[in-house]
Amino acid sequence: MSHNNQLQENKKFDDKSIRARMLISCPDKAGIVAAVSQFLYEQGANIVQSDQYTMDPEGGMFFMRIEFDLQELEQRLQSLQEDFNRIADRFSMRWSIFRAARRKRIAIFVSKEDHCLTELLWQWQAGDLDAEISMVISNHDDMRSLVESFGIPYHHVPVTADTKAEAEQKQRELTSGKVDLIVLARYMQIVSPKFIEQYHNRIINIHHSFLPAFVGGKPYQQAYNRGVKLIGATAHYVTEELDGGPIIEQDIQRVTHRDDVTELKRIGRHIERIVLARAVKWHVEDRMLVYQNKTVAFV
Amino acid sequence: MSHNNQLQENKKFDDKSIRARMLISCPDKAGIVAAVSQFLYEQGANIVQSDQYTMDPEGGMFFMRIEFDLQELEQRLQSLQEDFNRIADRFSMRWSIFRAARRKRIAIFVSKEDHCLTELLWQWQAGDLDAEISMVISNHDDMRSLVESFGIPYHHVPVTADTKAEAEQKQRELTSGKVDLIVLARYMQIVSPKFIEQYHNRIINIHHSFLPAFVGGKPYQQAYNRGVKLIGATAHYVTEELDGGPIIEQDIQRVTHRDDVTELKRIGRHIERIVLARAVKWHVEDRMLVYQNKTVAFV
Amino acid sequence: MSHNNQLQENKKFDDKSIRARMLISCPDKAGIVAAVSQFLYEQGANIVQSDQYTMDPEGGMFFMRIEFDLQELEQRLQSLQEDFNRIADRFSMRWSIFRAARRKRIAIFVSKEDHCLTELLWQWQAGDLDAEISMVISNHDDMRSLVESFGIPYHHVPVTADTKAEAEQKQRELTSGKVDLIVLARYMQIVSPKFIEQYHNRIINIHHSFLPAFVGGKPYQQAYNRGVKLIGATAHYVTEELDGGPIIEQDIQRVTHRDDVTELKRIGRHIERIVLARAVKWHVEDRMLVYQNKTVAFV
Amino acid sequence: MSHNNQLQENKKFDDKSIRARMLISCPDKAGIVAAVSQFLYEQGANIVQSDQYTMDPEGGMFFMRIEFDLQELEQRLQSLQEDFNRIADRFSMRWSIFRAARRKRIAIFVSKEDHCLTELLWQWQAGDLDAEISMVISNHDDMRSLVESFGIPYHHVPVTADTKAEAEQKQRELTSGKVDLIVLARYMQIVSPKFIEQYHNRIINIHHSFLPAFVGGKPYQQAYNRGVKLIGATAHYVTEELDGGPIIEQDIQRVTHRDDVTELKRIGRHIERIVLARAVKWHVEDRMLVYQNKTVAFV
Structure with missing residues (x-):
């Protein structure tokens, strides 16, 4: 690139x-x-x-x-x-x-799905995302070469049931004082209340459903089972309540009975990356205010 | 007209x-x-x-x-x-x-909100809804003159806690053998399991939310409280499970923090009438198949 | 009603x-x-x-x-x-x-297609269009009973090649000093430069295409011939240039190769009425400024 | 990657x-x-x-x-x-x-804008675009490292007024018998009638406007000047008539008076890449038939 x-x-x-x-x-x-x-x-x-x-x-x-x-x-x-x-x-x-000249510093957390990360990197490179991507932290090592090809530091912090506390301690050391915003770009690990508190209204997550429908795991499977005619994605600030934080942005796409779970995931990936990228853009442009678990979005 | x-x-x-x-x-x-x-x-x-x-x-x-x-x-x-x-x-x-020449006969059930009824009457009159509107049944008398101006019979069947069974008996007499489809166009009364069984997959309801989000009462208030960025409406076949039947059609509209509950209702009315009209149109054109609480929609 | x-x-x-x-x-x-x-x-x-x-x-x-x-x-x-x-x-x-309490007075001009007129009457009756509909003027007498059933005066002003000037004189007498806004709700006659000048930036027209595509007559036929995958409608202020005035609002709907001209018209009617109603609403709420043939729309 | x-x-x-x-x-x-x-x-x-x-x-x-x-x-x-x-x-x-197992071989032509190319590479890598990207041909050398990092051959074929014929000869040699589809992913050079004939209905171009509005150069500037409220992009098969070939897919996005030409281009890039990727996907899945300058799209 x-x-x-x-x-x-x-x-x-x-x-x-x-x-x-x-x-x-x-x-x-x-x-x-x-x-x-x-x-x-x-x-x-x-x-x-x-x-x-x-x-x-x-x-x-x-x-x-x-x-x-x-x-x-x-x-x-x-x-x-x-x-x-x-x-x-x-x-x-x-x-x-x-x-405006003091660009916000972002740490992107990611697991194995790369579409949200890739979109952010790409919009950043195109000059559409006016921020500094300070680092990418992942519980896997898969995306190292992709990320490093953009000149961005990549930190592999494995997380297991046993090493959870230790891993978060490591994440905190990496980010503390060095980033203004955490973006969970399909990061499949739970973040602790303590971490959430430290980055109050400064952790953005992308949930792969139209919240509050399909809270929790496997939302595309849930959507398929319910037979919905539209699927969506939701970017929100992370709070202690699972998928319950202030909503920043949502969007949807039309689907039909022909779309099986695999196809819903494929369509969903396009919604997720667009919705997350918009939310991050609005945050770093200081367009979001949070009041009583809702956002005032000056966009 | x-x-x-x-x-x-x-x-x-x-x-x-x-x-x-x-x-x-x-x-x-x-x-x-x-x-x-x-x-x-x-x-x-x-x-x-x-x-x-x-x-x-x-x-x-x-x-x-x-x-x-x-x-x-x-x-x-x-x-x-x-x-x-x-x-x-x-x-x-x-x-x-x-x-195709044997047009389906519809009974529209309505309460006090007229937007869904009006849209159906209008599309019917414009020749867009290829069906026969055989009658309108309401628990109020408010829309009699509107309905009768289209040359359609209007039946006022009041419903109170005490007269529920009697009212449904009356509805059954009015419709039995005379209609092929019941459309609940913002009809705010519960329909009994017996009635649902008689019109299996032939009762269409419009729910004023993007199901399965905001099941039950006051969905716009629920949407406002949750701070969603899109609101929606869902047309579905009625089953015994509240707002749980096979989904026929859904659509949404973008909203912002500026939209209070009154405004959400106003915007929602436009989504509701469009979504319900589409669902009824598809049903009367024999485009819907139901299988395991989901629809196959050949549209 | x-x-x-x-x-x-x-x-x-x-x-x-x-x-x-x-x-x-x-x-x-x-x-x-x-x-x-x-x-x-x-x-x-x-x-x-x-x-x-x-x-x-x-x-x-x-x-x-x-x-x-x-x-x-x-x-x-x-x-x-x-x-x-x-x-x-x-x-x-x-x-x-x-x-805000001094509601704008509207004269709606209409010919034989009633969908745009009906939508305006309906939104007005529902309290969504905060204006006074002072009169409806038509070159046909078809919609008299519809309009009068809303308690609105209806003026039949026939227009032929020979009586054009005379007809416009009549229209001017009917509206002069009595209305703040003219809405051409599928009015199929040309309005004279003199009339346009009198109601500078106060005549709203609905054009049944996504301008500037398909200027002029038979836009749905043009759209069908070109094989577009979306059709649209455009509400704009009327200027001397045909379909060339400042655009207030546009919207589109997806179509397919299956949609013939009749079906495009049917779909288009739904876009037209929504787009025109939005434009009129924004105008009467004083949300539009015109500058150099473009609108600043504070919506 | x-x-x-x-x-x-x-x-x-x-x-x-x-x-x-x-x-x-x-x-x-x-x-x-x-x-x-x-x-x-x-x-x-x-x-x-x-x-x-x-x-x-x-x-x-x-x-x-x-x-x-x-x-x-x-x-x-x-x-x-x-x-x-x-x-x-x-x-x-x-x-x-x-x-289905014989995947279509694509040559992507590109100039200096990389968003359409990047989207295609990405969807291809994600397995969403079921084709073989055989080569990328560009009149510039800018994207060599990006393309080669995907393991795809990159051919730099400079084009000047003087070397036009020679350049096309080179392109023909590179592609002849080796590719099934040419994708012009914001390739800013005119393709000759002879080349078009060789790849009849097998050259897909992305035009950065909602055709037939804004044919030709600088469509975003044209859109800005006209003050449209939606901008679009169109993927079409290339014919001898400039921007006049059969339309495969179109989409739009809402814009406002606040969006200057730079912002229209930014928004437009997102529409362009999505629309082009859909069109290419449909073509390689054998979903398109062309008849009388229109497409029958079985999608």
């Missing part, structure tokens, strides 16, 4: 060096938009994109995403954040600012 | 008077297609459309749907059926022949 | 009496959002929804749609508009404010 | 060694299905799948695709074909029989 990725990235870096994204959630109240936009204006920022959502005009929650350009962003970010605290306090905001 | 429906029908009747549809299911075996097509050829029939499906080439079930044209069909049908018994016996077939 | 529409409307009216929608377009510049939101805050308004779009952060056009709630809106609207002129001048804005 | 492809293939080869596919087209007439199925039955074949299509029951064309299993297929194929000539003559059939 042509490794001219770096070049493209550098160009993009230049364009994006002054771009920031702000995510805000707080109880709704008059004056929020005015206060935030006035603040940004006074700082010299130009708002490029803005989305907002009010759950209920009477006393609901308010969510906002703003993209803005600001000269010398990197140098000025800290003081801008300190200044913004006044407004944040006034409206009891939870908020964050992200520099 | 323009009542020139009858005229159109007469014209169609002429065209379809020689058209028949045959549905066959039997254990798979070499020679079925040859035997059936040879038989039809010898009878002077011309095969216009043919679909088949083999569950498993090694010892599975075989399903077939054939449309053919035969001169003087009405007069010759009985002897053709008698002659076909030889072949049917040889392959242990379950089979039926339907004349 | 149940005529309890009025009741529903009154209830909605109450809820919406304080809701306004503002549409703005101007050259992009820092400070627009701050100025507008600060202005609304000082007026005591609460921003409920806000969308914006910048064509190009470097010197492009800026478009914005804001929904806000303001107590005593009706009484205060004029002074609010006068006060806003300061800001509008500063940024060279084109802008309008609409009260 | 894991090169266990060969192993999978061998397994599939075994299963498919007795499977054949037959494509037939002829003027419609009573008795065709009976004759063909009786013939196959007498030969000892078991029909596994059968599709047929009659353009017009009164004197139209008849098209058929049959999959059947026959023991010792490879040895018996020639005599079976000789015997079938009797029937073919009787009905004036054009027909072919293909062994």
